Amino acid sequence: MTTVAHHKLSLAQALNRALRDAMAEDPTVVMFGEDVGALGGVFRITDGLTAEFGEDRCFDTPLAESGIVGMAVGMAMNGMRPVVEMQFDAFAYPAFEQIVSHVAKMRNRTRGRVALPMVIRVPYAGGIGGVEHHCDSSEAYYAHTPGLQVVAPATPADGYALLRAAIADPDPVIFLEPKKLYWSKEEIEFPVRAPGIGTAVVRRAGTDATLIAYGPTVPVALEAAEVAAQEGRSLQVVDLRSIVPFDDETVCAAVRSTGRAVVVAESSGFAGVSAEIVARVTERCFAALAAPIRRVTGFDIPYPPPKLEHFQLPGVDRVLDAVDDLQWEES
């Protein structure tokens, strides 16, 4: 008999709890990175883990991201389930070689003999007034790399469930944590009924057009839908949750049901995940489309300094402008 309990948790707290529960259940789960020990991580996602599980289970490393990911590869090869934290999105780049040439390829390289059950946690994207290198939306680099799974929760419940699923998964997962949502709260029912990796969800029903979002832009899409509703337009909102694997079924069904769509993503548009969404949905749903799928994304510029970041972030108005542009008059 499982006891059901409810807790109101922020995304940060939900992730912390997911780590704690996973470590309690499975002694092979280890957590390491920069400042994840005594400090509990700069965002406190690993708060208390060293105290609870000891130095061998949650520990600080020297400052070297390639070394951190590389060591995780070796530990995963040898019976452990490492979870590592990259302190900020852009600070995962020194580990790019390890991620692309090893994390992504080890299973395939060895015909499935060497699996790498590991999770790379990346506090990511902007909207927190961070200076250069602290606000990159780096999902496209990972999503384009075969062999990686890439997820981005937008709610505390999904954060908990997806992190548990990622840790339990036999294959590596790039776990993107939208920094600006760390402090948003939600009531979660435990035990969580987990959405598996690879399933999108319709967050809001709607009939006129579909907004496709993930991670930090999900709340933006929901707010846009709310505003549109007041203006008499019914927008459906799909939250991808997983970028790889991609839930074609849910997304295409949603777009077919409305015939119009806007992809909302914080990352620069050019050759980003948003482009993939437009391309694959258009390929699959062309006949159902009343207008080309529009993109509202970050511009093709380096992430701006704090005083200018609001221009870069997809906002409600920009999303609604794009919706307005979906050739309504012609339909």
Place this chain on the structure above:
Amino acid sequence: MTTVAHHKLSLAQALNRALRDAMAEDPTVVMFGEDVGALGGVFRITDGLTAEFGEDRCFDTPLAESGIVGMAVGMAMNGMRPVVEMQFDAFAYPAFEQIVSHVAKMRNRTRGRVALPMVIRVPYAGGIGGVEHHCDSSEAYYAHTPGLQVVAPATPADGYALLRAAIADPDPVIFLEPKKLYWSKEEIEFPVRAPGIGTAVVRRAGTDATLIAYGPTVPVALEAAEVAAQEGRSLQVVDLRSIVPFDDETVCAAVRSTGRAVVVAESSGFAGVSAEIVARVTERCFAALAAPIRRVTGFDIPYPPPKLEHFQLPGVDRVLDAVDDLQWEES
């Protein structure tokens, strides 16, 4: 008075000559990397440069790609025009941090005060029976990074002209050299009338559908068009040459003229440059499209071992299958 001369050169020879001519004209141009000195590079692109210009102008470095690119950044900051060679595509990944966080961002970071006139040459893509890590199509990583220019010549003449343009450019260029085309020859007229960076070209006229290709897939597209012509279908072929900046005008005009298009790229499709092409052309030419733009790309798998690589490479048949799929009956 300029003397016009004709030389039949392979792509490799054309690139070598471009380096030689640039170094002869401008004493600030320096070339360095792994094995580029006495050996002349594993593909001989730098053959003879050390002998002609001396150790200070073309030199070997320790084996460290991040160090190579980082040193180039510093030399570019201080009056030089460095050209560096990454030995193979996948061996540029250790330099990813330097490329994304510095090469791409220095001009913007400093409001244009510090420009980085530098070229990163990357022998890239497959089709040469190379083992793991020697055949990656890595253009999407760079193309998605604002601040970089990304070019991929498909012919010796373009190789010469684009490399000269890249070296002369005030901003950094990722110069992708399709390895499998190194030995293809063409008669070049010197002085070369240079296509600037950022201009696509229609390589073959056609009226029924447009094939959009770049780098290693340009000859594939041309061959497919040739076969299609024999079967009575007229295919237009566009060679992008530059991925960033992207020549929307030429590409969209071409697609509008035929109403149907297939993008042919060697790289994995998911969130690749091919996705961007589909997305942006569809956004701009939706009304002119008789069918969704199809993609023929590498699969979403790690580049296969030599014995299996022909399954991964877009071939003529697969391109023609995609063309057949462009809803001809409905038009």
Place this chain on the structure above:
Amino acid sequence: MTPDLRRLLPSDSPVTLIDPDGHATGDVPDDATLLRSLGALITARRLNDQAYALVRQGRLAVYPSSHGQEACQVAAAQVLRPQDWLFPTYRDTVAATVKGVDPVEALSLLKGDWHCGYDPYEHHVAPHTTPLATQLPHAVGVAHAARLRGEPAVVMAMCGDGGTSEGDFHEALNFAAVFHAPVVFFVQNNEYAISVPLSRQTAAPSLAHKGVGYGVPGERVDGNDMAALLTVLGAAVERARAGQGPQLVEAHTYRMQAHTNADDATRYRDDAEVAAWVGRDPITRLRAYLTGRGALTAEADAEFAAAAERAAAHLRDGLNQDVEPNPEDLFAYVYSTPTTQLREQAALVADELSREVAQA
């Protein structure tokens, strides 16, 4: 031990020339030099504390203070000539100002106005670098270019103890050694990398010992001793200028405050540990020495204080000024000539703004 090896190994303990009580223990630079440094130190401290205060007042987003490390900051810049380059990290704002950068411009990054607020060519100060150790290969490149042209410029490349663990530290030192580049690698070992203590960063006898593996001479210096820093760094710079290649200098110092104001240092270190370093303050020490020699007049000291106040006022005034953010800047500097794509994107923003104005 071979002579070659002896040349590379640092001394067994850090070089100190003035002890914490202000007594000379070795060959100290002349009074005029040290007075100039004391003045700079006093201004440096004042700037650190002013910047910290400005964070609390909401004028700066965040400030990684070099409070306690000012002797390193001042020395790093004072041993350089105008043609020499300084490569600072996010914690080395003060060093940049000593090299000539206007503190207001230097803090543009942390104010959130723009990434780099100053012209790197004006004072030969590279943009503050945040990704650890990534500036070190750039420093080698700048030095190598200068050397190829036969210019007598030297590069001072700074990083922290944490930064020494990154691959780029390794690659930069190795390149500098192989190419004999005139670079002084200056590590401020302040015992912490955010919360990570030195013992988790390295098991080496000292960070200066890392030089051996590259054939780069290493030296250790008391990072709170202005005289020792000027001497050791000065010698390294002139050695590099004379064509004798790179050097690695580790300064032993301490981060007196939290990593930044956003950090909570009580989570990972005791107050007692911090307190122990108060007595080793670089300013107190140098003042005690100069006072002991009768070289520091009350007048001069007052003028130092006044100059520091002027610098602080300048910083306050500058940071209290609001620069109107201009969205056109977003698109103007990505490339020398904006691409068609960027022009379209800039037009979209301009259109949004014009509609906002129309609505207002």
Place this chain on the structure above:
Amino acid sequence: MTPDLRRLLPSDSPVTLIDPDGHATGDVPDDATLLRSLGALITARRLNDQAYALVRQGRLAVYPSSHGQEACQVAAAQVLRPQDWLFPTYRDTVAATVKGVDPVEALSLLKGDWHCGYDPYEHHVAPHTTPLATQLPHAVGVAHAARLRGEPAVVMAMCGDGGTSEGDFHEALNFAAVFHAPVVFFVQNNEYAISVPLSRQTAAPSLAHKGVGYGVPGERVDGNDMAALLTVLGAAVERARAGQGPQLVEAHTYRMQAHTNADDATRYRDDAEVAAWVGRDPITRLRAYLTGRGALTAEADAEFAAAAERAAAHLRDGLNQDVEPNPEDLFAYVYSTPTTQLREQAALVADELSREVAQA
């Protein structure tokens, strides 16, 4: 010099126990041990030369031979126990076979059939790694996991002189030292990285001196002296097993052939240089020593030659067999469960093939 430093520094010249003429100069392992090694060396050389020949016959795409470096190859594996791990580079095929991997499976990568042809868990041999030095952090991770579980396993992590310049070398040594991981880092310094000579790779007194900067003891050994290698590597392994942390061992050897058969070594080195190393051949040297002691019987020598021939024949037979490439493999191992997308892509290929069959 402090005792701590003395512990870290390598000897001034490489450890040699048998000189090039086959005379013992130190405390040599017993005859039985060395006879076993001689047998392995003879097979190793035969495999190298057989593989090279198979390239010319078109059965292998490329082969980076360890001809001349066989003593390093054999020692690296012979000092390990079954539970210990070996992390080989592309040049260390022979070491992998000495640890137990079938040479046919080991050459799958270079034949072009599949990336890694063997089961890494069977003999605890990691996949051959091509991107330089990137396997070293993995080695640390494997060792750290074993240590956390209290298993007495040691990891032998191999790389070349060129590989020491990469950032991952630095990060791996530092991590191993900080975490006290049971790893022996074994650098085969064969004087070249493709065409780049050692002098362009480092300005250090030796590569073994790189250990100092991590607090990792470094040692140098004559890489063509089987006895010295067994002794130095064996001690390092048992030291690591005893919980005394990592060690760095540099073997001085020479790459007798071109980088691979695709390389043209005449472009960057003289024949005379190569010739000078012929007299230092590891097999000749060990044979001379054992013969001098009367420990090597003609029978045993004949059996070594016969075993080597059997191994070569096995390799020939294996590589002459054509494995029919199966396109389903492309999609089967990317994830434990293929994604919808991969199933669609596999179906596309299956459809193409079925249409080809239909047309034929």
